[in-house]
Amino acid sequence: xxxxxxxxxxxxxxxxxxxxxxxxxxxxxxxxxxxxxxxxxxxxxxxxxxxxxxxxxxxxxxxxxxxxxxxxxxxxxxxxxxxxxxxxxxxxxxxxxxxxxxxxxxxxxxxxxxxxxxxxxxxxxxxxxxxxxxxxxxxxxxxxxxxxxxxxxxxxxxxxxxxxxxxxxxxxxxxxxxxxxxxxxxxxxxxxxxxxxxxxxxxxxxxxxxxxxxxxxxxxxxxxxxxxxxxxxxxxxxxxxxxxxxxxxxxxxxxxxxxxxxxxxxxxxxxxxxxxxxxxxxxxxxxxxxxxxxxxxxxxxxxxxxxxxxxxxxxxxxxxxxxxxxxxxxxxxxxxxxxxxxxxxxxxxxxxxxxxxxxxxxxxxxxxxxxxxxxxxxxxxxxxxxxxxxxxxxxxxxxxxxxxxxxxxxxxxxxxx
Amino acid sequence: xxxxxxxxxxxxxxxxxxxxxxxxxxxxxxxxxxxxxxxxxxxxxxxxxxxxxxxxxxxxxxxxxxxxxxxxxxxxxxxxxxxxxxxxxxxxxxxxxxxxxxxxxxxxxxxxxxxxxxxxxxxxxxxxxxxxxxxxxxxxxxxxxxxxxxxxxxxxxxxxxxxxxxxxxxxxxxxxxxxxxxxxxxxxxxxxxxxxxxxxxxxxxxxxxxxxxxxxxxxxxxxxxxxxxxxxxxxxxxxxxxxxxxxxxxxxxxxx
Numbered sequence: 001x002x003x004x005x006x007x008x009x010x011x012x013x014x015x016x017x018x019x020x021x022x023x024x025x026x027x028x029x030x031x032x033x034x035x036x037x038x039x040x041x042x043x044x045x046x047x048x049x050x051x052x053x054x055x056x057x058x059x060x061x062x063x064x065x066x067x068x069x070x071x072x073x074x075x076x077x078x079x080x081x082x083x084x085x086x087x088x089x090x091x092x093x094x095x096x097x098x099x100x101x102x103x104x105x106x107x108x109x110x111x112x113x114x115x116x117x118x119x120x121x122x123x124x125x126x127x128x129x130x131x132x133x134x135x136x137x138x139x140x141x142x143x144x145x146x147x148x149x150x151x152x153x154x155x156x157x158x159x160x161x162x163x164x165x166x167x168x169x170x171x172x173x174x175x176x177x178x179x180x181x182x183x184x185x186x187x188x189x190x191x192x193x194x195x196x197x198x199x200x201x202x203x204x205x206x207x208x209x210x211x212x213x214x215x216x217x218x219x220x221x222x223x224x225x226x227x228x229x230x231x232x233x234x235x236x237x238x239x240x241x242x243x244x245x246x247x248x249x250x251x252x253x254x255x256x257x258x259x260x261x262x263x264x265x266x267x268x269x270x271x272x273x274x275x276x277x278x279x280x281x282x283x284x285x286x287x288x289x290x291x292x293x294x295x296x297x298x299x300x301x302x303x304x305x306x307x308x309x310x311x312x313x314x315x316x317x318x319x320x321x322x323x324x325x326x327x328x329x330x331x332x333x334x335x336x337x338x339x340x341x342x343x344x345x346x347x348x349x350x351x352x353x354x355x356x357x358x359x360x361x362x363x364x365x366x367x368x369x370x371x372x373x374x375x376x377x378x379x380x381x382x383x384x385x386x387x388x389x390x391x392x393x394x395x396x397x398x399x400x401x402x403x404x405x406x407x408x409x410x411x412x413x414x415x416x417x
Numbered sequence: 418x419x420x421x422x423x424x425x426x427x428x429x430x431x432x433x434x435x436x437x438x439x440x441x442x443x444x445x446x447x448x449x450x451x452x453x454x455x456x457x458x459x460x461x462x463x464x465x466x467x468x469x470x471x472x473x474x475x476x477x478x479x480x481x482x483x484x485x486x487x488x489x490x491x492x493x494x495x496x497x498x499x500x501x502x503x504x505x506x507x508x509x510x511x512x513x514x515x516x517x518x519x520x521x522x523x524x525x526x527x528x529x530x531x532x533x534x535x536x537x538x539x540x541x542x543x544x545x546x547x548x549x550x551x552x553x554x555x556x557x558x559x560x561x562x563x564x565x566x567x568x569x570x571x572x573x574x575x576x577x578x579x580x581x582x583x584x585x586x587x588x589x590x591x592x593x594x595x596x597x598x599x600x601x602x603x604x605x606x607x608x609x610x611x612x613x614x615x616x617x618x619x620x621x622x623x624x625x626x627x628x629x630x631x632x633x634x635x636x637x638x639x640x641x642x643x644x645x646x647x648x649x650x651x652x653x654x655x656x657x658x659x660x661x662x663x664x665x666x667x668x669x670x671x672x673x
Contacts, residue, residue: 107574110626111442291491291518333521408442415463415502417495 005130005233009139020137023128023235033231033240040244041203041251047284048246054079055225055277063087072096077330082279085326086272094322101328101354108332111407114357115398116164117157118198120366121145121184123383124175127237129223131268133385134170136237143366143383144175150184154191156369160361160395163412164194166219171200171239178206182213189214193412196261200238201248207255216416218252219261220245221299225277226269233268249285259293260285261337266300266315266323275323279330286331295335295357296327300342317346321353328354340389347391348405360398362389421650423595423618426511426543426564428482432456433612433642435597437622438464438486445626450481452635457482459513459620462503463489484545486513493532500537512537513567514546523573527554531561538562547599550584555592566592567620569600570611574623576603579611589615605634605641612645 006024008017022029036042063084071081072093084090085097122144125134133140145153157165165188169176181199188195196217197210207218224230227242234240249260262281264274282294300315315323320342327336338347338355340362347358363372366383373394393401402409423430436449438459449455458477462485477483485503490496493516500512514537516529530546531554538544543564548554550568558566568588571580578601579585589596595617602608608619619642628634 106627107576107623110623286521291520293520333523410464413461413464415489415499417490417498 007138009137011139012137016137020128024130027231030231030235031240033234033242034227035241036244037238037241039203040238040241043204043247043251043254045247045250045288047250047281047288048243050284051225051277051280054280055273058083058273058276060087060272063089065089065092068093071329072100079280079283079330082326082330083276085329086275086323090322090326091318094318094325097322097325097329098353101325102352104328104332105354105356109356112356112410112413113351113402113407114164114335114410114413115162115360115395115402116166116194116196116357117162117359117361117395118166118168118364119150119153119157119369120168120364120383121150121153121181122169122172122176123366124172125170125237126172126174127239128235129237129239130233130235131265140384141382144180145367147183147187149367151187153367153369154188156373157361158191160373161399161411162361162395163192164196164414165192166196166198166217166359167215168198169200171237173200173238178202178209182210185210185213185215189416194414194416201245201251204251204255207252207257209255211256214416216258216414217261217293218249218257218259219263219297220248220252221263221265221297222246222278222281223265224268225264225274225281229269246281249281250289253285253289253292257292259295261295261297261335263297263299266298266320271315271319271323275326279327282331282334286334293335294331294333295337296331297337297339298324298327299339320346321350324350324354340391340393342390344391344393344401348401351402351407352405358398358402360393361395362392364389421646425545425595428543430456430482430618432639433618433646434608434638435459435484435618435620436625437599437620438488442626444631445622446477448631448635449625450478452632453625453639456480457484457511459484459486459622460508461486461488462499462506462508465503465506465508482511483508484511484513485509486515486547487533488515488517490514490516490533491518492516492526493529493536496529496533497536500533500542501540504542510541511543511545514544525549525569527551530554531557534558534563535561545597550581550588552584552587552591555588559592559594563594565595565597565617567597567599570598570607571601573600575601576624576627577601578603578607582610582614585611585616586614605637608638609641609645609648612642613648615649616645618642 067084068090071084123134124142125136129135167184185195195215197215198219230242252260262278264278335357336355337357338350340359365385368382399409423433432454434453434455435457436455438461460483485508487496487499490499496514496516514530514533516526517523518526525547527549534544534546545565546558546563547567555566568585571577597618598611598616599620602621603624625634
């Protein structure tokens, strides 16, 4: 595999280093990534089977311009049409796809763009995912905010006018257990109208508990639907268990969450197959849980701490735009979120075509909203960032920019009932 | 025409255009009131539940009736809670019930709608239920205390017009409450057609919100609705569905 991902921190002990190298080099030293760990709930579901059958059968090179034209001519987009729109044959039709996507977006969402901000409350992680800045072998400043610190951060964010928050943690049950995250949700309900979670996958009863604490949306990124590639990238920890992660959204819905969000990290494997699988994950789950709200994100890898060589060029902006247009045409009703990893120019353009939600006032570090929002330095309570962001716009600036584009920024369209 | 009022829960309205809430903006509300003559403006409670600087509540002029809706509700219980919250927020007694268990087509759940209507009507709300046009359900809604019924013309936001025309006609013929056509009306001509059929009013949003010239489209809707209403009241001319009318009647030979 591509060993440009591997970075040895100078702070690791010889024993840790030896284990890390063995994990990297010896596949038989690693646990079976398709096998559940003790305590992980197994649910009966046919969603995964359906998604994977479609993905394995997909050969993007088989589609022609005629297939793409036919797909664009159809009033409703079938799975076959969607496959054509994701294929290289659709690249010359990007403008037509964008026109169609814009029409679908405006039919379902008008000209609104929703705004939210993420809040990282802890960056401890028990996993070794080779591409991630928070991985357990990376030497970064680890941090877990206390409830007082969380409240302080939330006050700063709420004062900026933000009404929707996405609470994130690193994937460590040991450091950030469900009770801790639940307390953070209860706190968030005091300051925000909408509370989402992006944490490690948990069992149905735990999702139910977190929902009762005030969270109503759960985001889990599958990273890649290519299980072999997944095995090579997630070498250690509970995150290594691919099927438990796949069923997270379904467990969240069974636990009473209103909505769920999905994505592959485009660029880890064949992005067309990953985009197909992400959208079909939504498609099949929506058929099974028609009341649920669904949304898709579209992260690509960004440079991370201790590893700035990672710069996958296989998903360019045009290809990302193609994926998002195809998502919109195939699933006109789903939300599409574009994070601040993308540039301001890209986000300004894509909200006119397909995206319905963007983040603003973003910090991916821990405990640094006060310094970022107010300029007040407080270096001792800050943990390192997961990744660098590109679009640094504050809520105010984003709100103005969206309005100036002729769109309508929306801070809340949600009731916890 | 001057005495031709739309009556909902004892309140009289001159306008038969109601602005829906799907895609709202201040410009849209302005155009709906000034150019379409709207006297009732729908408001999604979930959107009004905001600290946002541009709260819709600050923009509703005197004399306009707010119609809070329960969008976001997935069952009767949630709709009831949202309706009560709307009353607490000072939105008045009107409520439009929207209950969706389907995030793809946003089709209303008729059964849950009947349940919510019954509860809220008893609590003194003027209940306006959004529904799929089914005669039995419409009758249940009447019995539950609804102030009108609001059948959909086609899927919300689709601008596809009167896809359920035959069934809406049945409701108009059989239900004694105002039948307000909601969702799917994409053009003034479709609004006009529904009014000719005897619909009491039209609710629309997307058709205006996505128009090139908002005020002009709003005024086109006003004229279309008025034209359709006049045609209905005047009694439409007969429509010949099978061939030409014989100038010599078949019964001309009868002598007494």
